[in-house]
Amino acid sequence: MTKSELIQRIAERNPHLYQRDVARIVNTIFDEIGSALERGDRVELRGFGAFSTKQRDARTGRNPRTGDTVDVDAKAVPYFKTGKQLRERLNGG
Amino acid sequence: MAGRTITRADLGEAVYQEVGLSRNESSELVEMVLDEMSDALVRGELVKISSFGTFTSREKGERIGRNPKTGEEVPILPRRVLVFRASHVLKNRINSGRRA
Numbered sequence: 001m002t003k004s005e006l007i008q009r010i011a012e013r014n015p016h017l018y019q020r021d022v023a024r025i026v027n028t029i030f031d032e033i034g035s036a037l038e039r040g041d042r043v044e045l046r047g048f049g050a051f052s053t054k055q056r057d058a059r060t061g062r063n064p065r066t067g068d069t070v071d072v073d074a075k076a077v078p079y080f081k082t083g084k085q086l087r088e089r090l091n092g093g
Numbered sequence: 094m095a096g097r098t099i100t101r102a103d104l105g106e107a108v109y110q111e112v113g114l115s116r117n118e119s120s121e122l123v124e125m126v127l128d129e130m131s132d133a134l135v136r137g138e139l140v141k142i143s144s145f146g147t148f149t150s151r152e153k154g155e156r157i158g159r160n161p162k163t164g165e166e167v168p169i170l171p172r173r174v175l176v177f178r179a180s181h182v183l184k185n186r187i188n189s190g191r192r193a
Contacts, residue, residue: 001133030145032107036099043099080177090173
């Protein structure tokens, strides 16, 4: 399922809404999650999952092709933990 | 570093501010989006949200685990787990405001 298919599905279930408004709604949701992560906030959606960021320290990496050492800056990486209810549903619960 | 925790209510509020729907309907739409994504994942589909990330389910085989408290060996049954891969857009966004 792609984002456009998701928008399509939501639009079908809400015939009173314009598809372009449904697209705005769906984009707003993901944009809001992104902004929260950008601020270093956590996003907790009970039953679905939680988005957070994890800090990675600066390190010395290697270019796998040439073997040259390169400095990799410290960075934050997004992380998703599946919620309990969805995890159970994935396993037939 | 971790600030506040954003919940469904905040997402509903954002939708409410963006589109002229009622608060109630805005919250219902947030729920509907999460439900549609969950249903697709339970069906085994991949959910790909451009400029955000991709959710996939992965089958894990059985392995022997250990109860960390008692040291007792217990089989971990085969199961399905979700994997989220953030898109480059999201990764860049998260690091844009920070100086390393």
